[in-house]
Amino acid sequence: MNWHETHALVTGGTRGIGLELVTQLLARGAKVTATGTTDSSLAEARDRLPQVTWLPLNQADSSSRESFIQALPAQGMSLVIHNAGVQQMRDWTSDWTKPQAEVAFDTSSEMAVNFVGPAELTRLLLPRLAREKSARIVFITSGLALAPKSSSPVYCASKAAVRSFAKSLRAQVNQAGWRILIQEALPPLVDTDMTRGRGKGKISAATAASQILTGVAKGRAEIDVGATALLRFILRLSPALGERIMIGR
Numbered sequence: 001m002n003w004h005e006t007h008a009l010v011t012g013g014t015r016g017i018g019l020e021l022v023t024q025l026l027a028r029g030a031k032v033t034a035t036g037t038t039d040s041s042l043a044e045a046r047d048r049l050p051q052v053t054w055l056p057l058n059q060a061d062s063s064s065r066e067s068f069i070q071a072l073p074a075q076g077m078s079l080v081i082h083n084a085g086v087q088q089m090r091d092w093t094s095d096w097t098k099p100q101a102e103v104a105f106d107t108s109s110e111m112a113v114n115f116v117g118p119a120e121l122t123r124l125l126l127p128r129l130a131r132e133k134s135a136r137i138v139f140i141t142s143g144l145a146l147a148p149k150s151s152s153p154v155y156c157a158s159k160a161a162v163r164s165f166a167k168s169l170r171a172q173v174n175q176a177g178w179r180i181l182i183q184e185a186l187p188p189l190v191d192t193d194m195t196r197g198r199g200k201g202k203i204s205a206a207t208a209a210s211q212i213l214t215g216v217a218k219g220r221a222e223i224d225v226g227a228t229a230l231l232r233f234i235l236r237l238s239p240a241l242g243e244r245i246m247i248g249r
């Protein structure tokens with residue numbers, strides 16, 4: 001893979017793993033377009049990395065997705081990294097007692113950001129990616145797509161949904177003979193705003209991004225980041241043990 005000839009799009013590039021992906025893509029010589037949701041997150045990102053084209057995108061919203069796609073160049077983009085995501089910690093045995101207004105984020109909103117957004121953006125991007133000499137679409141899911149934890153049921157379901165979607169899409173694209181590689185990266189717990197104040201043994205966003213980009217360059221269909229490789233090994237040995245380890249996390 002020639003990074004110098006790569007124009008990459010990274011959704012959710014303003015913070016966490018996305019910001020590291022953007023930074024490391026630039027260091028490898030790629031041209032980068034990236035997104036954020038708010039004027040302030042975009043302004044901060046522009047100050048930090050002015051060589052990136054920063055665009056607004058709320059991927060849960062269909063009109064925002066449409067305007068975003070129209071702001072992209074008609075050709076030349078060959079790598080799309082669906083990184084943006086949100087996670088709600090929700091206790092379904094107690095949250096139902098609260099009025100809806102007190103629940104920060106509902107099921108459809110979380111699914112809209114994590115699943116509908118990447119799927120619909122892919123639909124809008126496929127025609128132009130199919131015209132490129134070769135292209136890659138990378139879905140950032142999670143080790144939790146392999147086995148869920150108890151504390152964020154909708155998040156785990158959304159990541160499993162993206163994983164399933166990526167597998168079917170890969171088969172369709174291959175059948176069509178398109179030169180688009182569909183890749184999935186499965187990080188373990190990473191130290192970002194999303195996991196602030198919880199979890200042990202987190203890896204840094206820089207380590208996660210570096211392993212993701214190495215896997216992308218190698219053309220791996222599934223990129224196990226950090227301890228996800230161990231989780232996959234345990235799940236192969238004993239699915240019940242693997243699921244038991246994960247559910248309590």
Ligand SMILES: NC(=O)c1ccc[n+]([C@@H]2O[C@H](COP(=O)([O-])OP(=O)(O)OC[C@H]3O[C@@H](n4cnc5c(N)ncnc54)[C@H](OP(=O)(O)O)[C@@H]3O)[C@@H](O)[C@H]2O)c1
Pocket residue numbers: 011012013014015016017018035036037038041042057058059060082083084085086087113140141142143186187188189190191192193194195
């Ligand atoms: N952290 C982990 O332990 C971990 C583990 C496995 C997988 N992942 C996955 O890795 C990805 C990045 O996670 P992270 O920990 O780096 O998250 P993060 O630090 O919370 O950053 C989230 C990014 O997504 C953007 N975003 C939020 N809502 C959006 C929306 N509706 N539309 C478009 N963009 C939106 C944010 O933009 P603003 O800055 O404008 O809000 C921000 O750039 C996610 O898909 C996450 O599920 C994370």
